[in-house]
Amino acid sequence: MTKLVSRLQAWGKRNMPTRDQMARSRWVPKSVLRSELWRFTRRSVPRAVALGLLVGILLPFAQIIFAAILSLPSRANVPIAAVTTFVTNPLTTPLIWAASYQVGNALLHIDDRAGGALDRLFALTDMWSAIEWLTSEGKALALGLVVVAVISASVGYLLSGVVWRWWIGHKRRTTRRARA
Numbered sequence: 001m002t003k004l005v006s007r008l009q010a011w012g013k014r015n016m017p018t019r020d021q022m023a024r025s026r027w028v029p030k031s032v033l034r035s036e037l038w039r040f041t042r043r044s045v046p047r048a049v050a051l052g053l054l055v056g057i058l059l060p061f062a063q064i065i066f067a068a069i070l071s072l073p074s075r076a077n078v079p080i081a082a083v084t085t086f087v088t089n090p091l092t093t094p095l096i097w098a099a100s101y102q103v104g105n106a107l108l109h110i111d112d113r114a115g116g117a118l119d120r121l122f123a124l125t126d127m128w129s130a131i132e133w134l135t136s137e138g139k140a141l142a143l144g145l146v147v148v149a150v151i152s153a154s155v156g157y158l159l160s161g162v163v164w165r166w167w168i169g170h171k172r173r174t175t176r177r178a179r180a
Contacts, residue, residue: 016079037071037078042164047076050157052084057096057149063088084156096148097141104144 036044051074055067063085071078088096 012083036075040077040080042161042168044075044077045080045164046157046160047074048078048080049084049160050153051076052081053087053156054149054153055081056085056088057100057152058145060088060093087152097145100144100148101141102144103147104140104142107143107147108140 048071051070052067055070056063059066064082067081067085068078070076071081
């Protein structure tokens with residue numbers, strides 16, 4: 001496992017642009033280069049994980065660009081937000097969409113027993129006709145994607161906060177032992 005992590009870190013260093021390289025590009029807005037968006041802090045990392053998961057699950061295209069843009073107002077770490085969008089890839093996307101369809105279908109069947117309030121809400125927008133054209137059960141998939149994205153972003157935020165706290169505690173304990 002550690003070999004895989006070190007290989008991924010080496011790949012990231014070789015292929016990911018650095019902040020300095022991006023600063024030299026005329027295509028990158030200067031607001032993206034603010035230093036607080038590139039620091040790893042206890043607040044920016046969980047925000048970035050939640051944002052990356054939300055964008056990665058909800059948007060099927062240009063995920064990294066949208067994650068970077070949304071990192072600005074939310075003050076999330078840009079690299080972490082961009083990397084966590086990779087939760088959706090050719091291997092995981094069918095699984096996420098299948099689970100989202102099941103969740104959405106279950107919620108819509110509950111709605112049938114409650115009088116169809118969600119169906120009436122979906123009928124108000126024209127956007128759903130395009131989604132239904134792509135899949136015959138577009139409402140269930142779209143609702144499930146939103147629910148799964150929000151839940152996974154919340155869990156990712158909480159879990160990354162716990163892992164961050166553990167990591168910092170581990171580093172402090174190691175430093176104290178080395179000094180003693």
